[in-house]
Structure formats: structure tokens, C-alpha cells
Amino acid sequence: MELIAQGRDADVYALDESRVLRRYRHGGPTGLESRLMTHLAACGYPVPRVYEITDTDMVLERLAGPTMLDELARRPWRVGSLGRELGRLHDRLHALSAPEWLPKRFSTADGDRVLHLDLHPGNVILTRRGPVVIDWCNAGAGDPAADVAMTMVTVGSADVPGLAARLGRGLLLRGVRSGCRTNPAGRMQEAVRVKLDDPNLTPTEAAWLRRHADGGKGRGGGWTDRSGC
Numbered sequence: 653m654e655l656i657a658q659g660r661d662a663d664v665y666a667l668d669e670s671r672v673l674r675r676y677r678h679g680g681p682t683g684l685e686s687r688l689m690t691h692l693a694a695c696g697y698p699v700p701r702v703y704e705i706t707d708t709d710m711v712l713e714r715l716a717g718p719t720m721l722d723e724l725a726r727r728p729w730r731v732g733s734l735g736r737e738l739g740r741l742h743d744r745l746h747a748l749s750a751p752e753w754l755p756k757r758f759s760t761a762d763g764d765r766v767l768h769l770d771l772h773p774g775n776v777i778l779t780r781r782g783p784v785v786i787d788w789c790n791a792g793a794g795d796p797a798a799d800v801a802m803t804m805v806t807v808g809s810a811d812v813p814g815l816a817a818r819l820g821r822g823l824l825l826r827g828v829r830s831g832c833r834t835n836p837a838g839r840m841q842e843a844v845r846v847k848l849d850d851p852n853l854t855p856t857e858a859a860w861l862r863r864h865a866d867g868g869k870g871r872g873g874g875w876t877d878r879s880g881c
Contacts, residue, residue: 659787660852666714669704674710676789682710685788688754692766695748698784702744715723715784720773724820731820734773735827737783742771742800742832745785750793757792760837760875764793769802772810773824802830806863809847811856841865 653665653673662680665673676682681843693699703714719728720734750764757767768775769790777784804825812821836843847853848861 661789664703667711668714670682672712672714674712675707679708681789682707682751685791686710686756687787688751688766688791691751692745692748697748698782699788700784700786715777715779715786717777717779720776720778720783723772724779725826731823732827732830735824736831737826738771738773738776738803739828739831740798741783741785742796742803742828742834743777745771746796746799746834748855753789754793756794758798758842759793760795765796765799766797767792767794767797767799770806771799771803772806792855797836797844798839800828800832800834803848804840805843805847805861805864808840809853809857809860811854814835 653667655663656666656672657664661678662674662676665675667673673679673749682705687704691700693701696813702710703710703713724734725730745768746765750766754766755763756764757769768785768788769792770787771785775785775787777786784789807821807825807828810821842859844865848858848865853861
């Protein structure tokens, strides 16, 4: 099998022209993830088709197109429009009530919505039929503000080289905020604390998160320092 992508927890292999294998290195929530993607597809939300699953593997539709992250690298002048598209993907998802079997995360008193909780440009494939969202292993039911906050924190803390990339990140996140109706402010600090528990953080990412764990009041300045939020 040809290895075509690597994430922090899983590898993706090409099986043929229409299918890929997503294999978790140490096991993953394949049953829940596949159930959610099937549910979302029935609701009209853009996700890959699920063919088969085991405890560690998922056979999924092979999507033709670049990730939003690749598109940003090739066409940086699209940063604003792609940020707004990312914001609209949040809004479309948060219009869906969470099914009762979806684990509670960042729960509300009532009216929990489906949350992706890792909705960044690397998890959006730009296909001919439109953007498709992948990698649902962190999904849960809860407050839409937390989902947007996790995107802001994940993109803001990302360890990317170069001044141009850092400036582009701020423009991207301003696009997310303009394209999304949900204000993440009330969940930002909680998102930082959750992100700090990620065992896959680089030292640079962890340092950024620690600087912002007090609301940006410590050394390094406010949220606009690198996140644009």
C-alpha cells in the first residue's frame, strides 16, 4: 500500500482510485467515528463515505483535491476567502443537533450541537463537489463556541516557520471569525487548557499555549500576538 498522508495519530494509505485506508497506530474510536460520519452524511454535511471498519482501521472514500492547508501554501492570496469558508463549515456543523450517543464535550445546559474539535485547514479537502471535512476522532457534543475556540487555538499555536506564514495565520483566523456566527471568546481559556493536554504538542506549540493560558496577560502579549483572535 502507498502511504499518502501521516497525522499525529494515524496513517493514510491508498487502496485504489476510490478508497483509502486510515490506520490508527495505537487503536482509535473507529466505531464512533464511522457512526458519526454516516449520521452527518445523512444530514447533508460534507464527509467522506465510510466503507469498512475494524478496531484500528477505516476504509474511506478517497477524496480528490488538495487540503485547505496545501491550497493556502500554493495560493496565499486566498487566505481570507478560505478562512471564511472554514467559518461557514463551523456554522453548517453547529446547525445540527448532537445525537444522544455522541460523547459530551464542552457540554451546555441544553441544545448540544455536533462539534468537530479539530477543524483546521489540514482537515478540509477541497474537492470538485466542495470542501469535505475529515478526521472526526475528537468529535463530541457541546457548545459551538468551544469548537470555534479549538480552531483558533490550534491554528494560533501551530508551529509554522517564517514571518509570512505567521502573518497569513492571523488573516486566516480573522476570516474564520468573519465567516462564522459563533463568538468563541467565552471558551478560549478552556480550549487552551484542553490543548495543553495534547501529548503530540511540539515545544514551540506548548510554549505558545502556556503564554496564553492566562488570557494573554503574561509575557508575549495578547491573543493578537499570533492567533489573530
